[in-house]
Structures are given as C-alpha cells and as structure tokens.
Amino acid sequence: MSEEHDDLIRRVQSDPQFHDLVRRRARLAWFLSGLMIVIYFGFVLTIAYFPGLLSQSLAGGVTTVGIPVGIGVIVSAFVLTGIYVARANTTFDALTKEIIERQQG
C-alpha cells in the first residue's frame, strides 16, 4: 500500500463524521438483520406452536391466513433489502464520498 493511501486512511479514521456514518449505517444494518431474523423465526415458531393461527380462513373461503403470511415473509426479505440499498446507495454513499473528498484535500 502506498504512503498516500495509508495517510488517507489515517485521516478518514480521525474524521468524526466517518464514525458517525459507520454508526448510522451499522445501526440500520443490524436493525434490519434483527428484523429478518425475528420475522423468519417468528414465522417458523408460529407454525410450531400455533399452527391453527395460520390454518384459519382468511375471508371465509379456503384461502388461509397462512398464504398471505408466508408470501409476506418472502416479500419482506425483498423489501428489507430494498430499504437498505435505497439508504446505503444514496445517503450513506454520498456521505462517504464527502468524507473521502474532504480528507483528500
């Protein structure tokens, strides 16, 4: 690694905005990870302990509550990734760029 590169790393590291950025992005990432884990294991444990909840009719017909819930888990995985990408690729990446440009001088 070049001298210049190491120097830039050190300067970014001492930039308070860098730590702010990482904290905010990590908070979102861990929150969404936790949410996915809760949704998935919540779904599986509901099946295990309260299968009746998902077997009841949704609107009087044969379609059960379980159908939209199961598909909802699939859709939620997609939506959660969408939320993260939307935030990370705009706000967070702009911040990153700003920090690097400032520190490059």
Next chain:
Amino acid sequence: MTVRFLTPVSGALVILGLSGTAALADSIQLAGKSDLNPEAIVMFLIFVIATLGITKWAAARTKSATDFYAAGGGITGFQNGLAIAGDYMSAASFLGISGLVFANGYDGLIYSVGWLVGWPIVLFLIAERLRNLGKYTFADVAAFRLKPTPIRVLSATGTLVVVAFYLIAQMVGAGKLIQTLFGLDYLYAVIIVGLLMIIYVAFGGMVATTWVQIIKACMLLGGATFMALMVLAKFGFSPEAMFQRATEVHPGGTAIMGPGALVKDPISTLSLGLALMFGTAGLPHILMRFFTVADAKAARKSVFYATGFIGYFYILTFIIGFGAITLLLQEPTYFKAGALPAANGSYSPADMIGSGNMSAVHLSQAVGGSLFLGFISAVAFATILAVVAGLTLAGATAVSHDLYASVIARGRINEHQEIRLSRIAAVMIGSIAIFLGYVFENQNVAFMVGLAFAIAASCNFPVLAMSIFWRGTTTRGAFVGGFLGLISATVMVVLSPSVWEKTLGYPSGSAVFPYDNPALFSMTLAFAGIWLFSITDRSQSADDERAAFEVQYVRSETGIGASAVAAH
C-alpha cells in the same frame, strides 16, 4: 401443549436441499431408461451451442487474472443479481419445492422461505465489506490482516470441501435427472455435464460462467412464469378458485391450506434455520460473485435483485405445485399403471409417474404440450450446468489463487501462470467430479448439500464474519475455530440419523448425534473457538494483527483502496 414441528429436517434437505436432485432423481427413475425426447434434445442443443459461442467470446476477452476470476469487475448489479439467482436456484429447488407443494400444499411454502432469508443477511453484513476488502475470493478478506498461509489453507479447505459435497450431489442428481428427461445413459449424462462445465470454466472463466448463469436464470424464470400464468388463467386469475379446486381434488382436503407437518423438535428447526441463513453467507461460489461488480454500490444492488428473483421464483413454484394438484391429480396419464384413483377420481400424489418431484415436468406437458415439456427439460439441464460451473470455478480459484499462488509459490508466480494453473485445476476438478459422479451413482448422496451448507455456516462464515467485525480476531483463533467448525460439522453429520442410519445402514436409534443438522452446535463451536484461541493469543504477531484492524475497518466501511475495475 402439543408441539408440532416441521417435517423432518432430513426430509426438507432431501427434497429442497438441492441435494434433492439426487434424491428426487432416484425416485424419478421410471421403468429403467425412458425414451429419447427429441424436443428436449433440440432445445438443449440450442442452449449448448449458444453457451459455447459465449464461451468462445468470453475466452477472447479473458486476459488478466481479474478477467478470469472476476469477469474484469465489469458485471452490472442487475446482471450479477440474475447470475447469483442462476447460481443459487438449482434443478432440485425447482422440481423439489413444486413437488413438495404438490404432495403437501402449504408446507412447501414454509420450506422455500428458509432458502431465501439468508440473502438479506448477506446484504446487511457481508456483501459490501467483502467487495471492499477482497479481490477474488473470501480468503482475500480473511487474510487481509491475518497471516496469509494458515488462513488461505483454512479457507481453501473450507471452499474445496463445500464444493466437493455440493458438486457430487449435483453430478449424481444431474446424471439421473437427464437420464430420465432425455433418455441418455447415466454415464453419458455425467460426462456431458462434466465436459461442458470444464469448457465453460477453463476457457471462459468467470465471464462465461456468469453468462451461462444469467441465461439459465432467464430461462428458468421465464418457463416458470409461463407455467404459473397458464395455471392461474385456468381459474380466471383467482387464487381462491384455484385453492378451492385443489382442496376438492387433493386427498388432504382443506388441510393442505395450512401447516401440516410431522412432529420435529425445536432444536432441529432452529439448527436448520441457522444453516440455511448463515450457510448462504458462507458459500464460496456465491461469495465469489461479489467481486465481479465494480464497487460496493453494485454489490448491494446485486443482492437486492437476487433476493427479488429468488423470492419471485419461490412464489412461482408454489403456484406450480397447486397447478399440478388441480390439473394433474385426476388425469390417469400422469400416474403409474397400477394406481387406483379414490372415489372422487383423484390419484394419490405419491403414485405419480416418477414421484411427486416430477409434477412440474408433467405440468409443463399439461399446460404447454410436448414442445413446452422439451423446453422445461432443457431448462432443468441448463439449471444444473449453471450451478456446477459456478462450483467448479470457485474450486479452481481456491486451488490456483489461494493455495498455489499464496501458499506454495508465495507470490512468486505471474498472472499468466496463475490463470493457467486455474484452468488446469478446473479440468482436474471437473474430471474428479465426473469420476465421483460415476462412483456414487447408486449411493445415497442426499445429505451432501445439507452438509455443504452446514460447513459453509460453521467454517467459512464464522472466519469471514469474525475477521471483518471483531478487532480481537487473530490468525491462531481463526485457524483453530474455523477447523473446529469444519470438523465438528462433518463429524456430527456423519453421526446424525440421516447418514448413520439412513445412509450407512446402522440400526434405527443408534445415531450418536440426534439432530440431522449440526449448524446450531458447530457454528457455536466455531465462534467460541475463534474467540477463545484469539484472546489467549499473546504473541507479538497477534498484537500486530489487532493493531491492523483499524486500516481494515476504514477500508471495509469506505472502499478506500478497494480493488478497482480492470481497464478495458
């Protein structure tokens, strides 16, 4: 309280577990070899000619190591999302999940969900950091501040073991499936699959592999969409009408609309869930795909698109499974000669020709005639090829980039020699895969993909995650913990009921380890091992490694110094 749990985990892995290809193909075997299927062969030949053309084009563009391992970093996020989906959706998940829905209804949906939920985790925790720190393999990331030699030995071992088990399961499954769908001999089928994957990888490297995966993903998604639409069209696009009809003709009645499930304990369920969730984040052929895009931004987009495509695909398989219930269950043509229908004219799903796992194939004939049946058969073949090509490339890269260039030659090797070595490794891995496919023809290999996921979750993932997130990780910790995870996962699988009793044939109840999936225990051992052997490491080099965390941390979070796109 009666605790009802998912169908036995081994069953889930057998059917869905991609390994399923083998298991399902076992059950597909009709009375010996089936007749040649001309439509399927013509469509498959078109696919082969097109992909060989792409390989030729890719070979001309593949000059540097970055081209060979990472397609020059020039794949877009959208393309990579499709390629990841193509790498991940196997023939078994297509035929196995729709077959499970056909046989059990709602339970099939429950299983498919498990295979999707690892993707958001890959995005939130791994994807961008991997792209920022590594070059071609996840070992690059783990070796960023740790000692290259032991870390690459560990990572290459983890990669090769995962690739080996995954590949054997795919080869055996491919041979049997193709034997049935195309009427080719098992050995010929295995040789054709092996030769094609060697050609794609050895000549076209990552560029060709990527495009094979993209084309396959489009064919599979297109074919499955058409089938699902044809099914829904029969019911005026009313799911309620389709479900209504399904409950009338299925022997399970309205029970198929909710969780059915055989009893299984919560530990097994949790353990399988962990293996699926974190195994996905440790699959070497999947992780390698993140180096084919330009930057962290594109890496994130890749996962977003991949999650969308894979999730959409699982919803389609659910509709296809119900389509098979409604459109096939009362049609004698699709059931074995001796099977007797119930009073209402419905056959038992278990009596389907080639078992319920062939329901999607039979449905393709019912909704689109023999031409569409041929297309779906060709899709199944293409699907297998895309998966095995990705695995072969990951294995070859572990040999040339991680083991040879870094460990044996210690950097005294130029790019051209390294690529050459990788091509040779691809030929060797392909040849070994053909040989093992032949040897394992009549063995039960159903547990192997489950084992691959468990090892990925217990060795590759902990080493990667701890080296990225925990400052305290040292070489000694990662090395000991990683091997603990790998060895314990393997031993526990061998001692589990699905291998000890069902594969090795020891008496029921004699299995030492009671659960079919070890991830809960082997992952814990790996993380605990990395932690313990790191904090007790008082060497000078360990202090240096902890101190080097800061630089790694800034780079992983900002991408400063990340490997750039190859100049073209």
